Amino acid sequence: MLLKEGKRKVNQIEVARKAGVSRTTVSFVLNGRTDISISEETRKRVIQAIEELGYTYPGSAAAKKTGNIGYLISRNIRLSNPYYHRFFVGVEEAGKEFGRNIIVEVWRKNLSSLFWNNKVDGVIIVESGLTEEDIRQIQKYVPVVLLNWSTESVICDMVVPDNTGGVREAFAYLYQLGHRRIGFFALVPQKWGIPSVRRFKERLQGYYMGLEDYKLPMNKEYLQLPACKTRDVKELEELVSQTLKKWKSLPKPPTAVITYNDIYGITFIKKAPSVGINIPRDLSVIGFDNTIACHYVSPALSSIDQAMEAMGKLSMELLEGRIKEGNKTPFKKLTCGTELVIRESVGKVNPGECRGKKEVRDDG
Numbered sequence: 001m002l003l004k005e006g007k008r009k010v011n012q013i014e015v016a017r018k019a020g021v022s023r024t025t026v027s028f029v030l031n032g033r034t035d036i037s038i039s040e041e042t043r044k045r046v047i048q049a050i051e052e053l054g055y056t057y058p059g060s061a062a063a064k065k066t067g068n069i070g071y072l073i074s075r076n077i078r079l080s081n082p083y084y085h086r087f088f089v090g091v092e093e094a095g096k097e098f099g100r101n102i103i104v105e106v107w108r109k110n111l112s113s114l115f116w117n118n119k120v121d122g123v124i125i126v127e128s129g130l131t132e133e134d135i136r137q138i139q140k141y142v143p144v145v146l147l148n149w150s151t152e153s154v155i156c157d158m159v160v161p162d163n164t165g166g167v168r169e170a171f172a173y174l175y176q177l178g179h180r181r182i183g184f185f186a187l188v189p190q191k192w193g194i195p196s197v198r199r200f201k202e203r204l205q206g207y208y209m210g211l212e213d214y215k216l217p218m219n220k221e222y223l224q225l226p227a228c229k230t231r232d233v234k235e236l237e238e239l240v241s242q243t244l245k246k247w248k249s250l251p252k253p254p255t256a257v258i259t260y261n262d263i264y265g266i267t268f269i270k271k272a273p274s275v276g277i278n279i280p281r282d283l284s285v286i287g288f289d290n291t292i293a294c295h296y297v298s299p300a301l302s303s304i305d306q307a308m309e310a311m312g313k314l315s316m317e318l319l320e321g322r323i324k325e326g327n328k329t330p331f332k333k334l335t336c337g338t339e340l341v342i343r344e345s346v347g348k349v350n351p352g353e354c355r356g357k358k359e360v361r362d363d364g
Contacts, residue, residue: 087308124315169340265287307336
């Protein structure tokens with residue numbers, strides 16, 4: 001009687017032989033040992049050998065579903081940070097509804113054992129330092145949803161904020177209050193991550209579209225994108241102070257500015273008095289992200305709010321559907337609307353008020 005060949009007939013010795021390493025090394029890679037010095041090249045060879053030989057092991061793809069979801073973040077992200085915590089709250093709440101456990105994993109430039117040891121059924125990736133190729137490697141094991149960032153090079157589900165629309169709405173609000181000289185401020189680091197590049201381009205595009213919407217001329221002095229090296233507080237404060245001094249020296253300085261994020265907006269409020277600028281009398285300021293820190297500065301910072309908790313829930317819902325349906329349904333990119341939250345940092349040049357509304361758009 002002939003036995004049908006199965007993947008489980010392959011063992012670690014064969015994997016080691018094909019990869020050109022010891023069986024112990026294969027075991028270390030499979031168990032995700034980070035305390036052992038194994039080069040990234042060696043890890044990749046072992047993973048490639050596993051895939052080519054079809055090696056499976058207890059807990060691999062042939063095993064039952066785990067009930068766990070991976071939440072992958074980069075090393076510079078802290079869940080205690082109010083900004084990132086809001087995303088996690090949404091994911092966690094939706095996870096409970098689906099009976100899922102959320103396992104937080106920090107990306108360390110090599111494929112985690114969470115995936116090839118089948119410790120999770122899917123993963124939500126939040127602004128990590130992954131490349132497109134890293135994502136493709138993870139997709140070989142589990143479904144992936146990108147949260148708060150997107151890429152055109154990988155086909156997967158994504159949940160993103162309407163960065164362009166948020167800035168465009170803030171621009172419109174300032175225009176309706178009588179502002180015609182509106183600036184934009186963001187730091188440009190020497191090295192960008194994929195999420196940061198896209199977010200920067202989308203928010204800057206919102207500023208350009210605002211100028212176009214109201215047929216306002218482009219003034220290069222109002223668009224300030226200084227290069228930064230350290231990205232620390234001291235450097236930020238120096239660059240903001242330089243910008244404020246430059247604007248004050250202009251014959252027609254900007255009367256309002258939209259900053260790339262709240263940290264920059266808060267820094268404008270803190271440094272403005274030292275150069276003789278009153279906010280909002282001389283300069284109205286709107287940030288982006290609507291973090292809790294907006295309340296802890298005087299005047300309180302107006303900001304563009306992302307529906308972060310809703311985005312977290314949507315990412316969990318997409319992932320759950322992908323786990324159940326596989327690739328039978330089209331992949332989606334959901335764009336969540338923003339809301340302009342007005343506080344004390346915006347001057348009322350003209351009467352009238354316009355608030356944004358949250359919405360979700362399915363970009364297919």
